[in-house]
Amino acid sequence: MSTVLSLDWHPNNVLSAAGSADMKARVFSAYIKGVDQKPVPSVWGERLSFNTLCGEFTNPCGGWIHDVALSPSGDGIAWLGHDASLSIAYPGHDYLVNIRTANLPYLNMIWAAEDKMIAAGHDCCPVLFQGDADGWKFGKSLDEGQDCKEKAVSSVFNKFRQMDIRGSSSGTNQSTELKTTHQNSIIQIRSYSGVRKDVHQISTCAKDGQLVVWDLSL
Numbered sequence: 001m002s003t004v005l006s007l008d009w010h011p012n013n014v015l016s017a018a019g020s021a022d023m024k025a026r027v028f029s030a031y032i033k034g035v036d037q038k039p040v041p042s043v044w045g046e047r048l049s050f051n052t053l054c055g056e057f058t059n060p061c062g063g064w065i066h067d068v069a070l071s072p073s074g075d076g077i078a079w080l081g082h083d084a085s086l087s088i089a090y091p092g093h094d095y096l097v098n099i100r101t102a103n104l105p106y107l108n109m110i111w112a113a114e115d116k117m118i119a120a121g122h123d124c125c126p127v128l129f130q131g132d133a134d135g136w137k138f139g140k141s142l143d144e145g146q147d148c149k150e151k152a153v154s155s156v157f158n159k160f161r162q163m164d165i166r167g168s169s170s171g172t173n174q175s176t177e178l179k180t181t182h183q184n185s186i187i188q189i190r191s192y193s194g195v196r197k198d199v200h201q202i203s204t205c206a207k208d209g210q211l212v213v214w215d216l217s218l
Helices: 155-166
Strands: 004-009 015-020 024-029 053-058 065-070 077-081 085-090 095-100 106-113 116-121 127-132 135-141 150-152 186-195 198-206 211-215
Touching (some): 024 077, 053 085, 077 106, 085 116, 106 186
Parallel strands (some): 065 106
Antiparallel strands (some): 004 015, 015 065, 024 053, 065 077, 077 085, 085 095, 106 116, 106 198, 127 135, 186 198, 198 211
16 A cells, blocks of 8 residues: 565565565465466464465554565565564464563664564664574674674765765764764665575665675584
């Protein structure tokens, strides 16, 4: 009923999840007979003809959906609401959890394993959530005492970025630099190393012009 803001593919490459501005996350079948291999039955159904709505979930606390992601097994779906919450649903267990936070809204997320999820957004810092079909909870911030393996930003761009952040090209006694690696909203998270069910490193890029690689084993 409104703009689609995010998409993610199921591991079987037939089902697709969509998050939209009508505060709903949905799972559709994109199966094309004669082109795709018929998927095996799953928690999303057995008859998966093209355009079948396999699941529909409403963000419990309101707010449009910034991002949506299916778990490595494909049996769970998670989404980020503009109300700064993370929601996870398991159709096979009739289970849905909504984690409200006091942070600014998260914009992007990635499953690092079946029991680990990373989210980031306007707070400029990636955070870890942990759990399973029995429950989820906030884990920790990845920016607490951790050295990033790589930061890529040109020195020229950095100079103008600092001028923009501080509102002046001259020195000032009052620093406006954030106590986080990123100095502006994180707009993208990607797997950097590992496989979908066991991600070892992730990369984040933000509006501050930085590309940062984080080691999840630390």
